[in-house]
Amino acid sequence: MDDAATLRGAGLRVTAARLAILDAVRTGNHLDAEHIAHAVRGRVGHVSTQAVYDGLHALTDTGLVRRIEPAGSPARYETRVGDNHHHLVCRLCKGVTDIDCVAGAAPCLEPSQSHGYLIDEAEVVFWGVCPDCRSGTGEAPNASEPSAVPRG
Amino acid sequence: MDDAATLRGAGLRVTAARLAILDAVRTGNHLDAEHIAHAVRGRVGHVSTQAVYDGLHALTDTGLVRRIEPAGSPARYETRVGDNHHHLVCRLCKGVTDIDCVAGAAPCLEPSQSHGYLIDEAEVVFWGVCPDCRSGTGEAPNASEPSAVPRG
DNA sequence: TTCGTTTTCTTGATCAATTCCAGTTAGTGG
DNA sequence: CCACTAACTGGAATTGATCAAGAAAACGAA
Numbered sequence: 001m002d003d004a005a006t007l008r009g010a011g012l013r014v015t016a017a018r019l020a021i022l023d024a025v026r027t028g029n030h031l032d033a034e035h036i037a038h039a040v041r042g043r044v045g046h047v048s049t050q051a052v053y054d055g056l057h058a059l060t061d062t063g064l065v066r067r068i069e070p071a072g073s074p075a076r077y078e079t080r081v082g083d084n085h086h087h088l089v090c091r092l093c094k095g096v097t098d099i100d101c102v103a104g105a106a107p108c109l110e111p112s113q114s115h116g117y118l119i120d121e122a123e124v125v126f127w128g129v130c131p132d133c134r135s136g137t138g139e140a141p142n143a144s145e146p147s148a149v150p151r152g
Numbered sequence: 153m154d155d156a157a158t159l160r161g162a163g164l165r166v167t168a169a170r171l172a173i174l175d176a177v178r179t180g181n182h183l184d185a186e187h188i189a190h191a192v193r194g195r196v197g198h199v200s201t202q203a204v205y206d207g208l209h210a211l212t213d214t215g216l217v218r219r220i221e222p223a224g225s226p227a228r229y230e231t232r233v234g235d236n237h238h239h240l241v242c243r244l245c246k247g248v249t250d251i252d253c254v255a256g257a258a259p260c261l262e263p264s265q266s267h268g269y270l271i272d273e274a275e276v277v278f279w280g281v282c283p284d285c286r287s288g289t290g291e292a293p294n295a296s297e298p299s300a301v302p303r304g
Numbered sequence: 305t306t307c308g309t310t311t312t313c314t315t316g317a318t319c320a321a322t323t324c325c326a327g328t329t330a331g332t333g334g
Numbered sequence: 335c336c337a338c339t340a341a342c343t344g345g346a347a348t349t350g351a352t353c354a355a356g357a358a359a360a361c362g363a364a
Contacts, residue, residue, distance in 0.1 A: 049322090050322095074322090
């Protein structure tokens with residue numbers, strides 16, 4: 001199924017902007033809205049920032065892309081959906097890496113108490129320092145001083 | 153140990169604003185900066201917003217309070233630190249409830265692959281609908297239409 | 305105590321990410 | 335090919351948070 005059919009199947013109109021957004025999110029590695037906008041413009045010329053946000057909103061609402069929001073970074077998007085995988089986030093460069101969920105379906109964990117909540121998802125984020133930042137190779141925003149690495 | 157001694161022990165000066173912030177965070181239930189500012193003002197009169205942010209920053213930096221940032225809500229603060237507990241977040245009203253971590257120390261989970269990261273924390277957020285919102289009692293911002301409850 | 309240093313607080317501007325709005329453009333089903 | 339409506343544009347506005355410079359206050363030392 002190509003992207004045009006995917007969009008139509010989700011009840012969305014097929015536009016150059018949305019095809020480019022979908023491709024940018026799939027090709028990129030957990031890009032944020034700004035980087036997606038940049039990639040989209042490099043592909044189809046001028047596209048307003050609002051169109052990018054609108055497109056991302058439509059795609060997330062229909063479940064074609066997933067939006068993740070690690071603390072301290074803008075929202076990021078990925079096309080890997082439905083497999084309930086988790087994420088590894090670097091405290092320094094904020095880079096995101098996927099991690100398979102051993103349990104499969106959501107919610108993959110059972111809380112010790114549910115407090116009456118109707119739980120549908122367990123979101124797991126592993127925080128640490130990525131290989132590049134550990135070796136000083138990474139483009140860390142503040143790699144000069146590792147400072148305190150807080151614990152949970 | 154009272155709050156003044158706690159602040160001093162963390163290397164911070166003792167001010168009325170900070171004592172009030174610490175008390176507001178402890179008394180409140182995962183309040184955001186705005187609500188903390190409101191509580192502080194009700195206790196010690198005028199305090200600038202900046203002083204509240206600065207105080208919260210100082211308290212989080214020294215580990216006296218923990219800052220959590222659930223997707224879609226402003227940062228929230230709690231005084232329960234060091235026990236690596238987790239959170240239950242309501243998709244509708246954004247309310248937060250603590251959940252004990254059965255494993256104890258951080259990181260409480262081992263990822264299936266570490267990808268070379270030096271991992272120090274596993275943050276677990278359970279998403280669902282709280283009892284109040286389920287029964288329609290809650291002050292949900294958009295409780296009229298439950299809309300789609302996305303899955304992980 | 306009083307002083308001097310350093311932190312903290314104040315006011316006010318600024319920022320980044322995102323959303324709202326009104327009008328125009330362009331997919332799509334008929 | 336038309337009409338209807340979703341999608342896009344340009345621009346302003348919102349929210350949550352930070353930065354900057356000077357004034358005030360905490361606290362160790364004299």
